[in-house]
Amino acid sequence: MPYKKxxxxxxxxxxSVYVSALPPKSVxxxxxxxxxxxxxxxxxxxxxxxxxxxxxxxxRQSDGSVVEELYDPxxxxxxxxxxxxxxxxxxxxxxxEGHTDASMKGRVPVQDVRELSLNRAKAVxxxxxxxxxxxxxxxxxxxxxxDRPADDDHPDNDQLNRRVEIKIYTPEKE
Numbered sequence: 293m294p295y296k297k298x299x300x301x302x303x304x305x306x307x308s309v310y311v312s313a314l315p316p317k318s319v320x321x322x323x324x325x326x327x328x329x330x331x332x333x334x335x336x337x338x339x340x341x342x343x344x345x346x347x348x349x350x351x352r353q354s355d356g357s358v359v360e361e362l363y364d365p366x367x368x369x370x371x372x373x374x375x376x377x378x379x380x381x382x383x384x385x386x387x388x389e390g391h392t393d394a395s396m397k398g399r400v401p402v403q404d405v406r407e408l409s410l411n412r413a414k415a416v417x418x419x420x421x422x423x424x425x426x427x428x429x430x431x432x433x434x435x436x437x438x439d440r441p442a443d444d445d446h447p448d449n450d451q452l453n454r455r456v457e458i459k460i461y462t463p464e465k466e
Contacts, residue, residue, distance in 0.1 A: 314383060316429040322385045326461035329384065333442070333457050334374060336416065337364035343390075343411035345371070345419050371416070374458055375424035383463035386431050388413040391457065393450035394438035402437060410435025416456050 317325075339348035348363040364370075378386050390413030392405050413433040421428045442452040 314385075314427065314429045317385065317432060319387055319432045319434045322387060322432055322461050326385060326463075328459055328461055330377070330381075330460040331457060332374065332377060332460075333455055334370050334416075335452075335455050336367050336370055336412075338412055338454060339363045341408065343408065343415045345415050371419055371423060374416075375420055375426060377458070377460070378420065378426055378430070379424070381460055381463075384430070385461040385463070387459040387461065388417045388431060388433045389457040389459065390414075390416075390433070390435045391440060391442070391453055391455050392438050393453040394441065395450050397438060405437040406435045408435070409437045413456060 336345055338345070342348055345364070345367050346362060349360050350363055351358045351360055353359075378384075390409035390411070392409045392412075396405070410433060413435055417428075417431045417433050420426050421431065438453065442455060
């Protein structure tokens, strides 16, 4: 077992002695009851119109041979960093917001775009819970579609908007 996954499991077991189980809450409830203490924009390149962080693969040439790799080869490192942050925050609530670019604006129904961004947020949450054994009730997901662009004036605006933001809120009041 890789060292870091082993360390996450040990920390989780130790924390379970000190941290009580949380009831699930909606995004609206979390935002109404708590203050945001951290926003971390993460970039996971999803295969177009897909939300699976590990399924899609692509081939690339390397030293004259074809090598198969994840569509985003950095996805596991990104997820590990988010899990580390979430693990450091005890009972803090985590909202995973999915975003999409506006390249199909006017050609695709808004509801379909929001559903895609919601599915991407769910995929990130599910990967964190599954791989790092984090408590599912700490996470809530939201799909914002193309409503909140990262930077309208940036030349790579579409690429920047294919993102997931992790927002951490203060632990619930005792």
